[in-house]
Amino acid sequence: MATLVGQSLRRKEDYRMVTGTGMFVADIKKPGMVEATFVRSTHAHAKIKNIDVEAAKALEGVYAVYTGADLVGRVKPLTQIDSHCRLPKHIEDQIKPFMFNNEEPVLAQGKVMYVGQSVACVVAKNRYVAEDAAALIKVDYEPLPSVVDPFKALEEGAPLVQESMENNLQAYFHLPVGDYEEVLKKADHVLSGRFTSPRVSSNPIETRGVVADYESRGDQLHIWSSTQMPFEVRHYVAKILGLVEQNIRVTAPDVGGGFGPKGGLYTEEVMLAFLARELKRPVRWIEDRIESMSAARHSRDQIHDIEVAFMNDGTILGLRDHFVLDVGAINYFAFTCAYNSAAHFRGAYKIPVFDLTCKIALTHKTPNVPYRGAGRPEVVLAMDRMVDMIARHLNIDPAEVMMKNIIPAEEMPYSQGMYYKDGGELIYDSGDYPEAMQMALEMSGYKDIRAKQEAWRKEGRYVGIGISSNVEGTGVGPFEGAKAAIDAFGQLMIHTGSSPQGQSHETVFGQVAGDVLNVGLDKVTVKCGDTALLGFGAGTYASRSAVNAGSATHFAAEKLRTKVLAVAGHVMGIPAEELTMKDGVVYSEKDSEQKMTFAQVYEAAAPGPRCKVPPGMEPGLEATHYFVPPTVTYSSSFHVAEVEVDIETCFVQINNYYIVHDSGRVINPMIVEGQVQGGFAQGLGTALYEEIVYNDNGQLLTGTYMDYLMPTAMEVPKAFQGEQEYYSTRNPLGVKGVGESGAISSPAAIANAVVDALSPFNIKIDRLPISPNRVFSLLHGQRA
Numbered sequence: 001m002a003t004l005v006g007q008s009l010r011r012k013e014d015y016r017m018v019t020g021t022g023m024f025v026a027d028i029k030k031p032g033m034v035e036a037t038f039v040r041s042t043h044a045h046a047k048i049k050n051i052d053v054e055a056a057k058a059l060e061g062v063y064a065v066y067t068g069a070d071l072v073g074r075v076k077p078l079t080q081i082d083s084h085c086r087l088p089k090h091i092e093d094q095i096k097p098f099m100f101n102n103e104e105p106v107l108a109q110g111k112v113m114y115v116g117q118s119v120a121c122v123v124a125k126n127r128y129v130a131e132d133a134a135a136l137i138k139v140d141y142e143p144l145p146s147v148v149d150p151f152k153a154l155e156e157g158a159p160l161v162q163e164s165m166e167n168n169l170q171a172y173f174h175l176p177v178g179d180y181e182e183v184l185k186k187a188d189h190v191l192s193g194r195f196t197s198p199r200v201s202s203n204p205i206e207t208r209g210v211v212a213d214y215e216s217r218g219d220q221l222h223i224w225s226s227t228q229m230p231f232e233v234r235h236y237v238a239k240i241l242g243l244v245e246q247n248i249r250v251t252a253p254d255v256g257g258g259f260g261p262k263g264g265l266y267t268e269e270v271m272l273a274f275l276a277r278e279l280k281r282p283v284r285w286i287e288d289r290i291e292s293m294s295a296a297r298h299s300r301d302q303i304h305d306i307e308v309a310f311m312n313d314g315t316i317l318g319l320r321d322h323f324v325l326d327v328g329a330i331n332y333f334a335f336t337c338a339y340n341s342a343a344h345f346r347g348a349y350k351i352p353v354f355d356l357t358c359k360i361a362l363t364h365k366t367p368n369v370p371y372r373g374a375g376r377p378e379v380v381l382a383m384d385r386m387v388d389m390i391a392r393h394l395n396i397d398p399a400e401v402m403m404k405n406i407i408p409a410e411e412m413p414y415s416q417g418m419y420y421k422d423g424g425e426l427i428y429d430s431g432d433y434p435e436a437m438q439m440a441l442e443m444s445g446y447k448d449i450r451a452k453q454e455a456w457r458k459e460g461r462y463v464g465i466g467i468s469s470n471v472e473g474t475g476v477g478p479f480e481g482a483k484a485a486i487d488a489f490g491q492l493m494i495h496t497g498s499s500p501q502g503q504s505h506e507t508v509f510g511q512v513a514g515d516v517l518n519v520g521l522d523k524v525t526v527k528c529g530d531t532a533l534l535g536f537g538a539g540t541y542a543s544r545s546a547v548n549a550g551s552a553t554h555f556a557a558e559k560l561r562t563k564v565l566a567v568a569g570h571v572m573g574i575p576a577e578e579l580t581m582k583d584g585v586v587y588s589e590k591d592s593e594q595k596m597t598f599a600q601v602y603e604a605a606a607p608g609p610r611c612k613v614p615p616g617m618e619p620g621l622e623a624t625h626y627f628v629p630p631t632v633t634y635s636s637s638f639h640v641a642e643v644e645v646d647i648e649t650c651f652v653q654i655n656n657y658y659i660v661h662d663s664g665r666v667i668n669p670m671i672v673e674g675q676v677q678g679g680f681a682q683g684l685g686t687a688l689y690e691e692i693v694y695n696d697n698g699q700l701l702t703g704t705y706m707d708y709l710m711p712t713a714m715e716v717p718k719a720f721q722g723e724q725e726y727y728s729t730r731n732p733l734g735v736k737g738v739g740e741s742g743a744i745s746s747p748a749a750i751a752n753a754v755v756d757a758l759s760p761f762n763i764k765i766d767r768l769p770i771s772p773n774r775v776f777s778l779l780h781g782q783r784a
Contacts, residue, residue, distance in 0.1 A: 044698020206256025424631025473545025474737025497537020543737025679742025
């Protein structure tokens, strides 16, 4: 049988998705189920003087109304996610961080901190009645001064976001690698710039949703949530409500996109669990799009002030960065995004000296969390824009400056002289970055475009080409689990702790397990996203599933294979090492007529008086493995964007886009290509369209798709992809993560291409998005 890994097999998930037979949270219906809705703050910062709920309670069909006062002493507030807050001691010694605890009550108590915060909850016979009742609730607010600019938030005397803190500086660290002051003495040139990546929304097709059902017999609670981390939801619901964790089951059914902001825990998940226990009946809440824009967590929102020291030939000696991350009203993920930015700043560049300072500021905005790329697109924009600026300052082609500073292949594995957030040394394990860049330049016809630009400009066409690169730590731990089993009919079952939102787990892990036990994909059933399936799990985020859950699946399947061979050998009287398997049949290599099917081996291994497992072996055909990676693997990619700018309308048109990526060993090329293309679509949105805007009072100005612009299929071209396959040395499959790659470099590549297209006007792009009005301002500012 040909191996499954490496083949572009059709996704097992596709049939139910295209036929509308998938099961999402909104599809779940339970007998006696009622609906919840939330009253949300219309103020960014205000005292809650009074909440009048009597009219809402009196409305026919209303079962309950709750405010924050009803939860005091019964429901604890949400705090930072512990698993994302701990830094190893040696990292703390290097960066000298501090961080203040912050929290958010499930329903606001005493005051509100951002527009969209939950203030009250209504439960009614259906959503229509619940919404009508919510409209009858009168909240008496006393507006307070708010702050939405992170720099103003850090000023002395700024309005406090969290009352338990002395100021709005929630966290800080300083990361020095080498002596930057010494570098300044040697440099021929120093350039500086400020680069802003604005706040954006993830906008999954499926908004958030929760169903909770409680059975008083046994105190059992079942939660269905459109989450990326069902095990985290179970743990924190138990912690916040004071429940026995093993009495809670959390299921993530089909999830229509997550991209990061569906990770962690939300107040609504806790509230629905509380309501189900209180009312002794199933309760459902489905987020509408207006709620999603204001209350589902945002991301990005970083401002970098960079200084780069370099030589006359473009060699970069060192850089210094001071940046501020605006995390909104509460920082759930601690140093995750900020340290990601620090760890990935230098990317594929050989920059020996690096000095970075980070301040994490609280403001009166929706909380800010990781989103596809999580801290990486922001620094890649800053780094690659600065490389482009160096080239233009020296009048050298940007590709030449980039190639001069790329880490040579012969220096791999390459150390960046610091630690990754998991505590491992930041050492790139494999890859050839110059080769990848050369592939990207050749694919894009870089030299040919350069040769034609002047002629095009004479025709009134402003065509530009821009480059960006990134190296990403993927497959972060702490662990992931998988269980492999064979059922009574010989079907191979795989259960993993990593749950998908479009990443094709059923297909990819089926390919991995199928190869180990030498069966076709149709003989493998993969189930994910349910805490009842496995003892422990982490979740799907940070381009980690193929590395961690894939490796756990591989090892669990190997353990199962060993057990199958041992049981079959014991029954047939043949040494296990003389047996092999194919298509669900175990047979002797010397005599293929001596054989047992998987179903027969299952029967022999079943517990009971007829059990025929070898002495000392546990009955049953199943095996579990928890894979703990030594540290992350490092994937990489190079992007080249060819754009054309209409200087009259100021619209940016993507003519062609090219990506060369290295994600290690490729399990399913078609799925990898789709992941890269999807990431590119989101990166293009970040580059040209998307921006969440608040006014000075903290009011959300982009709360609908009338104001928050996203690209459609009409605006997103197909990215031409090239592939490297440098295996990782840090897992048995040799794989690296790929889910975020497309989103990380696309904003920087597009920004550099627009600058190149408009080079006759000598404009600088230092913030996103590159919208027509921003291009208009830049052009007319230069002309003035």
